[in-house]
Amino acid sequence: MKPGPGTYRTGGKIYASVLGLLSARPPVVQVIPLSGRYIPKPHDIVIGTVTDVQGKFWLLDIGAPRWAPLHMTGSPWKVEIGETDRYLRVGDAVTVEVENLDPTGRIGVTMLGEGLGKLEGGTIVHVSPARIPRVVGRGGSMVGLITRLSGAQVVVGQNGRIWVNGAPEAIRRVTFVLRLIDENGQRSGLTERVESYLLSTMPTTDAGRAMPRPDQAHREAPIEPVTPSAPEEETESEAEIDSDADLDEGESRGH
Amino acid sequence: MGNIGAKEIPVLLSPEGLRIDGRRLDELRPLKIQAGALHRADGSAFVEWGANKVLAAVYGPREVHPRHLQQNHKAVIQCRYNMAAFSVDERKRPGLDRRSQEISKVIAEAFESVVFAEEFPRTSIDVYIEVLQANAGTRCAGLVAASVALADAGIPMVDLLPAVAVGKVGGAIALDLKKEEDNFGEADLPMALVPQSGRLVLLQMEGHLTEPELAQALDLGVKGCREIYERMKQALRDRYAVGPMTGASA
Numbered sequence: 263m264k265p266g267p268g269t270y271r272t273g274g275k276i277y278a279s280v281l282g283l284l285s286a287r288p289p290v291v292q293v294i295p296l297s298g299r300y301i302p303k304p305h306d307i308v309i310g311t312v313t314d315v316q317g318k319f320w321l322l323d324i325g326a327p328r329w330a331p332l333h334m335t336g337s338p339w340k341v342e343i344g345e346t347d348r349y350l351r352v353g354d355a356v357t358v359e360v361e362n363l364d365p366t367g368r369i370g371v372t373m374l375g376e377g378l379g380k381l382e383g384g385t386i387v388h389v390s391p392a393r394i395p396r397v398v399g400r401g402g403s404m405v406g407l408i409t410r411l412s413g414a415q416v417v418v419g420q421n422g423r424i425w426v427n428g429a430p431e432a433i434r435r436v437t438f439v440l441r442l443i444d445e446n447g448q449r450s451g452l453t454e455r456v457e458s459y460l461l462s463t464m465p466t467t468d469a470g471r472a473m474p475r476p477d478q479a480h481r482e483a484p485i486e487p488v489t490p491s492a493p494e495e496e497t498e499s500e501a502e503i504d505s506d507a508d509l510d511e512g513e514s515r516g517h
Numbered sequence: 518m519g520n521i522g523a524k525e526i527p528v529l530l531s532p533e534g535l536r537i538d539g540r541r542l543d544e545l546r547p548l549k550i551q552a553g554a555l556h557r558a559d560g561s562a563f564v565e566w567g568a569n570k571v572l573a574a575v576y577g578p579r580e581v582h583p584r585h586l587q588q589n590h591k592a593v594i595q596c597r598y599n600m601a602a603f604s605v606d607e608r609k610r611p612g613l614d615r616r617s618q619e620i621s622k623v624i625a626e627a628f629e630s631v632v633f634a635e636e637f638p639r640t641s642i643d644v645y646i647e648v649l650q651a652n653a654g655t656r657c658a659g660l661v662a663a664s665v666a667l668a669d670a671g672i673p674m675v676d677l678l679p680a681v682a683v684g685k686v687g688g689a690i691a692l693d694l695k696k697e698e699d700n701f702g703e704a705d706l707p708m709a710l711v712p713q714s715g716r717l718v719l720l721q722m723e724g725h726l727t728e729p730e731l732a733q734a735l736d737l738g739v740k741g742c743r744e745i746y747e748r749m750k751q752a753l754r755d756r757y758a759v760g761p762m763t764g765a766s767a
Contacts, residue, residue, distance in 0.1 A: 277713060279673035280668075280673045280674075281757070295671045296757050297559075297670065298559070299671065327578035367637065367639055367640065448759045
């Protein structure tokens with residue numbers, strides 16, 4: 263067995279280095295973290311806020327260990343040097359894609375691509391980055407359900423930030439549902455709870471029919487789960503939880 | 518520490534070998550650890566240990582502030598240990614004093630030896646320890662809380678860092694001193710252990726111990742640390758455990 267992410271080897275034994283779920287799939291042992299900051303991966307779509315504006319780039323807080331510079335050439339606008347603040351200012355929210363990571367930890371992001379750009383209006387809900395597979399659902403089933411039953415526009419960033427826009431009531435309901443998923447991420451039966459909550463709070467028109475807004479129902483399109491990482495539920499949970507296979511004495515294994 | 522209002526030295530050890538609060542020499546005070554106590558922190562913990570109450574918060578890895586402290590090959594670990602003005606009987610002047618600066622430093626250094634800081638170059642891992650109520654052994658309580666908070670924050674490290682103080686009271690080596698024992702005892706020896714390797718990453722001493730006493734104190738402390746270690750792991754399990762999760766119906 264080889265020590266994978268979240269582990270280290272010393273004295274011929276492999277130990278956990280982070281709190282998480284053990285996954286021992288020969289030939290690698292790894293620990294999938296249950297908490298922690300967002301660790302960027304190339305091609306992830308993330309939501310950030312502008313924290314600083316420089317002559318040729320903006321610095322974005324994407325919830326990662328470091329701020330991510332967005333160079334003006336990575337923006338969809340024809341930006342003149344020194345005119346960056348005409349397009350994005352401190353506090354603005356954007357959807358960007360992680361392009362590259364260098365060994366010093368610098369995160370390169372771009373705003374060129376489908377579904378990327380400045381986010382106008384709406385609100386941003388934070389959930390743990392570890393919960394994102396659950397928010398997206400298998401093949402986007404969970405986001406699909408949420409948008410369909412709330413009529414809100416939802417953009418899910420892999421960094422745990424979720425942009426929600428629509429009627430105030432829809433935003434409130436989606437925010438509640440996202441909180442629910444964040445707090446119960448490892449439990450089963452979430453989809454059912456989300457569905458029943460959204461159905462029970464469904465506003466009705468005078469005619470008494472529910473009003474999902476079809477014009478906004480498909481806006482989550484570009485935010486499929488970007489990586490092939492399967493939703494954590496069954497795949498990860500079978501044999502791995504607390505099966506101390508090779509983990510002799512973890513620093514701490516979550517349940 | 519400040520005076521406790523007692524004019525005479527209390528009897529610290531009864532003829533039956535029981536201490537001022539009825540504990541045996543190798544017994545810890547009641548310890549309660551709660552992982553995840555704060556919402557906005559990346560990781561946090563609340564520890565009640567005897568009459569100590571300590572809150573720890575971890576932020577990061579994040580951008581280093583001030584910038585000049587940034588290290589190009591690893592994360593810097595910044596620690597602030599602080600005692601609330603109301604944490605002791607006689608109001609403490611708020612803010613950093615020499616004692617809390619020293620404790621901040623030794624705790625930060627203890628964590629530097631267990632955290633895999635190279636994984637996050639040019640960042641900072643900020644540890645805040647707030648002592649809300651003090652009754653001797655707050656640096657150990659702070660360390661335990663901060664260590665659980667670091668794990669809660671998903672920071673990679675060699676191991677958790679249990680810590681405890683051993684001392685000498687009434688001529689005997691005793692585990693986990695409380696305030697009266699600390700004030701009127703003959704020695705105080707706080708330590709922090711890396712259970713995985715058996716290394717000590719924090720060791721300080723006040724007072725006098727003979728060489729055999731020191732050896733005995735270290736043994737007792739390591740045993741105490743191992744007990745605390747189990748409690749720390751349990752606290753983290755409790756925090757992340759889920760009910761009957763089988764993944765069957767999802």
